Amino acid sequence: MMALLKKKNKEIVLERSYAAPVETVWKAWTEADRLSKWWGPEKTKVTDCEVDLRIGGRLYVVTEATEEMGKYAGTRWPMEGTFTRIEPTSGLTYDARSWQEGDEEGTMIHHTNDVTLTSEGDKTHVRLHVTITQIGPKAKLAAFGMKWGYKSQLDALEEVLAS
């Protein structure tokens, strides 16, 4: 199953246009206090955020499930990356690992993130290219399990393939 994914890296390309100058968007991506304000999806909070903005520097963000997430409350999802390209206000690239705390091996996702910012007057176009290169057997949780419903079946699958 994992091998099916391994054969072809999963590529995600998302593009957005924001009504903000490119400098503001760049800061939102590269300054820890700003990044931590938008990084976590709903029902989560960012508890740790470090951005060492230089080639080889570390990007580390921990998102934690709040009480609103019910039984997942307190679950922590770290993301640790290394910058491989930094071109102020036009783009950056980082290789990263995301996982769920407590089951690093099982939930690990390896991904490369390429962010390109293009100034369009007072607007900014953002192109995000994520390449998922490896996915742990339970990585769906690291993706915040937005579709919790299929969890049990996949758990069964993992048990089968691992046993």
Add this chain to the structure above:
Amino acid sequence: MFSALGEPGRLRIVELLRRRPHAVGEIVERLGMRQPQVSKHLKVLAQAGLVRVQPRARHRIYHLEATAFEEMRDWVDSFEELWETRLDSLGRYLVEQEEEEKEP
């Protein structure tokens, strides 16, 4: 990382069934595995809802259970959804930033 595939025999069966349904005998023949071994793997895969069996004449034909595989794809999509959500959140943050700057 792909430790989940610690049992390569089962993966080979899954790969074979991806092409088309096969009878147990065919699986044995094509993969060069022993019949009891194949039966054991199929039983486990069936219990997990990954394959289903359809008796035809004297044969037992095994199919992949499509929904299980669609769900597998779904969770990869959930990573994309996470990013969609996050970019929406960035948009809201940027609007707030702009508003704060406008305030005297």
